[in-house]
Amino acid sequence: xxxxxxxxxxxxxxxxxxxxxxxxxxxxxxxxxxxxxxxxxxxxxxxxxxxxxxxxxxxxxxxxxxxxxxxxxxxxxxxxxxxxxxxxxxxxxxxxxxxxxxxxxxxxxxxxxxxxxxxxxxxxxxxxxxxxxxxxxxxxxxxxxxxxxxxxxxxxxxxxxxxxxxxxxxxxxxxxxxxxxxxxxxxxxxxxxxxxxxxxxxxxxxxxxxxxxxxxxxxxxxxxxxxxxxxxxxxxxxxxxxxxxxxxxxxxxxxxxxxxxxxxxxxxxxxxxxxxxxxxxxxxxxxxxxxxxxxxxxxxxxxxxxxxxxxxxxxxxxxxxxxxxxxxxxxxxxxxxxxxxxxxxxxxxxxxxxxxxxxxxxxxxxxxxxxxxxxxxxxxxxxxxxxxxxxxxxxxxxxxxxxxxxxxxxxxxxxxxxxxxxxxxxxxxxx
RNA sequence: GGAGAGGUGGCAGAGUGGUCGAAUGCACUCGCUUGGAAAGCGAGCAGAGGUGAUGAGCCUCUCGGGAGUUCGAAUCUCCCCCUCUCCGCCA
Numbered sequence: 001x002x003x004x005x006x007x008x009x010x011x012x013x014x015x016x017x018x019x020x021x022x023x024x025x026x027x028x029x030x031x032x033x034x035x036x037x038x039x040x041x042x043x044x045x046x047x048x049x050x051x052x053x054x055x056x057x058x059x060x061x062x063x064x065x066x067x068x069x070x071x072x073x074x075x076x077x078x079x080x081x082x083x084x085x086x087x088x089x090x091x092x093x094x095x096x097x098x099x100x101x102x103x104x105x106x107x108x109x110x111x112x113x114x115x116x117x118x119x120x121x122x123x124x125x126x127x128x129x130x131x132x133x134x135x136x137x138x139x140x141x142x143x144x145x146x147x148x149x150x151x152x153x154x155x156x157x158x159x160x161x162x163x164x165x166x167x168x169x170x171x172x173x174x175x176x177x178x179x180x181x182x183x184x185x186x187x188x189x190x191x192x193x194x195x196x197x198x199x200x201x202x203x204x205x206x207x208x209x210x211x212x213x214x215x216x217x218x219x220x221x222x223x224x225x226x227x228x229x230x231x232x233x234x235x236x237x238x239x240x241x242x243x244x245x246x247x248x249x250x251x252x253x254x255x256x257x258x259x260x261x262x263x264x265x266x267x268x269x270x271x272x273x274x275x276x277x278x279x280x281x282x283x284x285x286x287x288x289x290x291x292x293x294x295x296x297x298x299x300x301x302x303x304x305x306x307x308x309x310x311x312x313x314x315x316x317x318x319x320x321x322x323x324x325x326x327x328x329x330x331x332x333x334x335x336x337x338x339x340x341x342x343x344x345x346x347x348x349x350x351x352x353x354x355x356x357x358x359x360x361x362x363x364x365x366x367x368x369x370x371x372x373x374x375x376x377x378x379x380x381x382x383x384x385x386x387x388x389x390x391x392x393x394x395x396x397x398x399x400x401x402x403x404x405x406x407x408x409x410x411x412x413x414x415x416x417x418x419x420x421x422x423x424x425x426x427x428x429x430x431x
Numbered sequence: 432g433g434a435g436a437g438g439u440g441g442c443a444g445a446g447u448g449g450u451c452g453a454a455u456g457c458a459c460u461c462g463c464u465u466g467g468a469a470a471g472c473g474a475g476c477a478g479a480g481g482u483g484a485u486g487a488g489c490c491u492c493u494c495g496g497g498a499g500u501u502c503g504a505a506u507c508u509c510c511c512c513c514u515c516u517c518c519g520c521c522a
Contacts, residue, residue: 005485042481046491053450053491056503060449069502076502248441248478369479376459377476 001213001367002109004095007031017112020119020328027105034093034102041089048086052079111363113328114300114337120327126340127327132311133320135344140407144347145398146278149175151409152401153429155279166276167268167283174426175397178413179286181420182393183261186288186313190259190390193309195290198260200239203230211242211368213334213360223265223283236262237387240291241360245368248380249293254372255302256293259390261286279394280352286393292386293370296362299384300337303359307339310355310390316416319399320344322351336361341391343399354395357388 007014011032015025055072062068095102118127149155154175160168171179187197209231214222223232233239240258249256263286275281290309294302307323314321326338335358342351362382365371371380404412409428413421 009485039481042491046481049492050490052502057450059502062449065449065502072502080502250441377461380478 001106001363002112003362003366004031004035004106008035014109014112018109020113020117021110021331022121022329023110027109031102031105031109034100034105035095038090038093038095038102041086041093044086045083045090048079048083052076052083055079110333111336111361113331114359114361116300117331117337118325118327121329122327123330125327126330127325129323129325129339131320131322132315133318133344135320135346135403138346138405142346142402142405143409144278145345145401148401148405148409148411149279149398151428152411152426154178154426157278164283167281169279169282169394171397174421174423177421178400178417178426179393179397181417182391182396183286183288184420185316185417186390186393187259187261189313189316190288190290190309193257195257195259195309198236198240198243198258200233200236200243200260200262202233202236202239202262204233204239204242205229206231208238208242208245211245212238212364213367214238221267223267232265233262234266235264235287235387235389236260236289237291240289241293241364241370241385241387242368244293244370244383247370249370249372249383251295251372251374254293254295254383255298256291258291259288260291261288279398282394285395287389287391288393290357290388290390293365293372294384294386295372295374296381296384299359299361299386302384302386303337303339303357306386306388307341307357310341310357310388313391314341314343314354317396317400317414318416319396319403319414321354332356332358334358334360334363336363339388343395344403345399346402352395354399355389355391358386360385360387 002014007028011028015028018025018028055076059065059068059072091097093100093102095106097103118125120126143151146155146157150157152174154172156170156172160170163170191197206229209222214234222234224230239262240260243258244256263284265284267283268281279285290306292299292302292306311321311323321341321343324340324342326340331338338356338358340353341355341357343354344350345352361384364385365382370383370385372383373380400414400417401411404414406412411426413424413426418424
């Protein structure tokens with residue numbers, strides 16, 4: 001959520017950011033008007049309440065309270081009626097009232113873009129910053145990971161469909177082992193880089209989803225049991241970022257760096273027909289998520305660090321990849337700036353997202369009330385939150401299958417993973 | 432799921448209808464003291480919002496959350512949530 005005070009004082013900045021995102025900026029004028037109406041109603045309520053409180057205090061001080069109360073009765077009743085009326089106007093217009101038009105506009109307003117974000121109108125205008133490990137041309141036609149996986153007997157899509165429907169996968173034998181190795185590898189590297197490992201709940205409340213701004217972004221894409229008020233997390237960014245909701249942290253604790261393994265659940269309703277084959281787009285996938293909580297002035301350098309932390313995993317896995325700065329139109333709802341890590345898939349000859357690293361600045365912190373104090377008696381300030389995958393397990397597994405495939409259908413295990421997997425090679429099985 | 436106890440400021444812990452946003456202690460900040468420190472002494476120290484100049488001041492709201500009674504609620508009533516103890520069930 002944006003700071004209403006900032007919208008009031010610098011509406012032009014909000015309009016500019018909205019335009020760059022490709023959003024009609026006229027909502028800013030509506031926000032300004034509705035906010036003015038709200039504050040006027042609020043002032044009315046507060047003035048009447050102050051008057052009434054003063055009279056009540058007068059009764060409290062009187063020697064004969066009953067008489068005092070009786071005498072002030074007409075005034076008090078008039079004030080009560082006035083308060084009730086004005087309160088109704090406040091309720092109807094308040095940004096805290098979910099049904100109010102102002103709340104609706106504010107909750108739909110995305111974060112302000114960072115100045116360094118390249119302008120663009122879509123995915124095509126994202127900027128490649130650096131490429132690492134140029135893909136080597138193979139001496140044979142590379143197969144897609146789902147064919148390799150089935151041939152190896154490590155990916156079973158048919159049985160997954162039997163169990164759970166489309167967009168699920170059963171990992172078998174070396175595939176399951178490789179996936180677990182990746183998780184261990186990611187978490188070990190995160191620990192080495194100073195991240196605290198966290199094992200969070202995978203079900204969270206509506207409140208928690210709201211805190212991290214997921215309700216607008218993923219509301220259609222989430223698995224939910226409304227009766228139990230339980231949402232299956234679409235990413236462990238949710239529990240990790242919300243970990244310190246409603247807290248005031250000491251400055252010397254920052255930055256907080258957390259790493260969590262978790263399954264992630266998404267309906268992907270809007271993606272029907274896209275990436276229907278293989279591990280790329282699943283209702284359930286796993287990843288290790290990295291989250292930072294920093295002081296505002298450190299968050300941009302933290303984003304660079306976080307991105308490098310994620311990128312180093314691809315380096316160690318010897319997977320060809322590139323780092324892309326998302327352009328203004330492609331950046332998500334909460335982030336001010338995002339770098340995507342894209343890994344090479346030789347079968348299709350494309351780079352695909354395997355990690356998305358974002359600086360959400362104070363956007364999530366404002367909703368979740370994640371604050372810190374610079375000095376022991378200083379005023380609390382909003383912290384900045386960042387998140388990035390480090391990395392997505394399914395896509396990493398798919399990338400390994402495709403990039404390390406041999407002509408005979410076997411797949412080499414990347415050196416960095418061999419001690420975790422216990423073998424150097426996955427070989428095809430007869431079925 | 433059942434029974435009981437309880438949820439107050441960073442922490443501990445008073446407060447059962449009238450200037451209580453809240454005693455006291457600890458922690459913390461500043462000052463005095465000291466060669467320096469500790470102790471001691473003095474002062475300060477919750478958050479959010481409105482109004483002002485992103486100042487001072489003033490005002491409103493907040494004692495787990497919500498509704499209610501009352502001129503007035505941390506204090507009384509109702510609902511919900513959470514924690515602890517015991518029982519049941521379970522991994």
